[in-house]
Every structure is written in structure tokens, then in C-alpha cells.
Amino acid sequence: MVAAADAEGLERFAVLGYSLGGNVAVRIAARYPERVTALVLTATFARAGQWLGSITDLWSEPARRGEAELLARLLVPLTLSPQALEGLTDEQVEAAVRATAASFPPGGGDHAALVKGADLSADLARVGVPALVIATTADRLVPVELQRAVADALPGARWAELPTGHLPFVERPQEWAALVTRFLAELPELPELPELPELPAHRG
Structure with a gap:
């Protein structure tokens, strides 16, 4: 994912993760804190339970x-x-x-197997960017209690609810998109990155 951002010339970016993709998004935010500006999670869980x-x-x-x-x-x-x-x-x-x-x-x-073996406990505590957790409150696949645990473990995370099952972009796509875009629009402007010195060419 980070390599894909590099290929597009993106220095910094927000990451949105849905369901198991939320685990990927959290890992990116925890491991590349200098690259990620914000995190949005929907129907995500830290552990399967x-x-x-x-x-x-x-x-x-x-x-x-x-x-x-x-x-x-x-x-x-x-x-x-x-x-x-x-x-x-x-x-x-x-x-x-x-x-x-x-x-x-x-x-x-x-x-x-990835779903059952997921454990974001350590990664969630390391995330230091603005985060929004959108809970799917009528979800019969990922119970809302598992989603609440993600928000509780993310420092300063915002919480929003949609009365949908596991597919908010199918049941209430406009409301889901509005929550995401409103959160991202409210983020502060990013400071310019400092210029990095050129490294000498490696001679193997």
C-alpha cells in the first residue's frame, strides 16, 4: 500500500479501512506515522472474539x-x-x-484465517493521527461491541454510527460518504515537509 502511494507521488495521505481492511489501515498508520495524516475505519475489529x-x-x-x-x-x-x-x-x-x-x-x-488471527492491540496504541471510527450498528458479522473496542483503543478517536449491516456503502452510501468527507474536510492544513538532503550515490 505504501509502495502504491510512492508510485503515485504521494508524500502523505489519509487511509480508509473497511472490515479486515481496517487492520491493514491501522498497521500502515502505526508503522508509517510520518506518512499518514488521518485514519478512517468502518466495521473494523481489533480481535475477532x-x-x-x-x-x-x-x-x-x-x-x-x-x-x-x-x-x-x-x-x-x-x-x-x-x-x-x-x-x-x-x-x-x-x-x-x-x-x-x-x-x-x-x-x-x-x-x-486472517480474520480469526487478527490482533491490533499493540498497533492501535501507537496510532497518533486523527481517527474516525464509523460503527455499523446493525452489523451481524462484526458486532458493534468489537467496533467500540477499536475506538476505545485509538487515542482520541471520534465515533460515528450508521444503522446498517456490514455493508454501509450498499445500505446507506450517501450517509457513509458524508461522514468520511466531513471528517477529512475538518482536518487542519498540513505543514510543508522540510527538504531532505540528497544522499550520496551508493557504490557497491
């Missing part, structure tokens, strides 16, 4: 066997809020299952 750990145990086996439709039938009702799910017809649920199954990349079993 018993509930999410049990779900990933169920998730991992069909993922390893390539049973995409079975895995989708498990995850669709867990990622949508009860309100959103009950608002769908049978045909729409089937369409969501097919679309979800078609979207799975290779490596789903490894993905599940």
Missing part, C-alpha cells in the same frame, strides 16, 4: 473447497442488516447470493 471467530470457522471450509454459492448463502444474511434483508423479495435475495458468489476472489480460506 468468539462470535466472529466462530463465523470464520464456518466460512473457511466452503471457501477452501471453492463452494462459492454455499458461502454466499452464509454471508448474505450476515452482511445485510435485518431491515435491509427483510425488504428484499425472494428473487432479490437469490440475485444477491449469485452476485456475492461471483465476487469472491481466490484465497477465501486464507482470508478467514
Whole structure:
């Protein structure tokens, strides 16, 4: 991720992480404090705990066997809020299952193992940039209690809530985007970076 920023010529940047991507975002902020200006986390967890750990145990086996439709039938009702799910017809649920199954990349079993083995305890305490935690309060995959623990462990983190399942950008995309952009817009202007001296050419 940092190499991608280098390739785009970005000296400093904000990082947004969603779900397990929040773990990646926290690690970047903790390990590259001179590069990261702000952190936004949505539906993120520091540790899987018993509930999410049990779900990933169920998730991992069909993922390893390539049973995409079975895995989708498990995850669709867990990622949508009860309100959103009950608002769908049978045909729409089937369409969501097919679309979800078609979207799975290779490596789903490894993905599940990463979720279960996640532990951000040390990294969260090292983050020193402005942070916003957007909680998905109707989330049946990552319980809001796990998301609250992330905010509590981040020094000075702001907390916001959206009454959605695990997919806020599907259920309430405009509200989710507004929370993100408003937070970033309120950040103070960054000071200019000092010029670094040129290093002598290495002669091997």
C-alpha cells in the first residue's frame, strides 16, 4: 500500500479501512506515522472474539473447497442488516447470493484465517493521527461491541454510527460518504515537509 502511494507521488495521505481492511489501515498508520495524516475505519475489529471467530470457522471450509454459492448463502444474511434483508423479495435475495458468489476472489480460506488471527492491540496504541471510527450498528458479522473496542483503543478517536449491516456503502452510501468527507474536510492544513538532503550515490 505504501509502495502504491510512492508510485503515485504521494508524500502523505489519509487511509480508509473497511472490515479486515481496517487492520491493514491501522498497521500502515502505526508503522508509517510520518506518512499518514488521518485514519478512517468502518466495521473494523481489533480481535475477532468468539462470535466472529466462530463465523470464520464456518466460512473457511466452503471457501477452501471453492463452494462459492454455499458461502454466499452464509454471508448474505450476515452482511445485510435485518431491515435491509427483510425488504428484499425472494428473487432479490437469490440475485444477491449469485452476485456475492461471483465476487469472491481466490484465497477465501486464507482470508478467514486472517480474520480469526487478527490482533491490533499493540498497533492501535501507537496510532497518533486523527481517527474516525464509523460503527455499523446493525452489523451481524462484526458486532458493534468489537467496533467500540477499536475506538476505545485509538487515542482520541471520534465515533460515528450508521444503522446498517456490514455493508454501509450498499445500505446507506450517501450517509457513509458524508461522514468520511466531513471528517477529512475538518482536518487542519498540513505543514510543508522540510527538504531532505540528497544522499550520496551508493557504490557497491
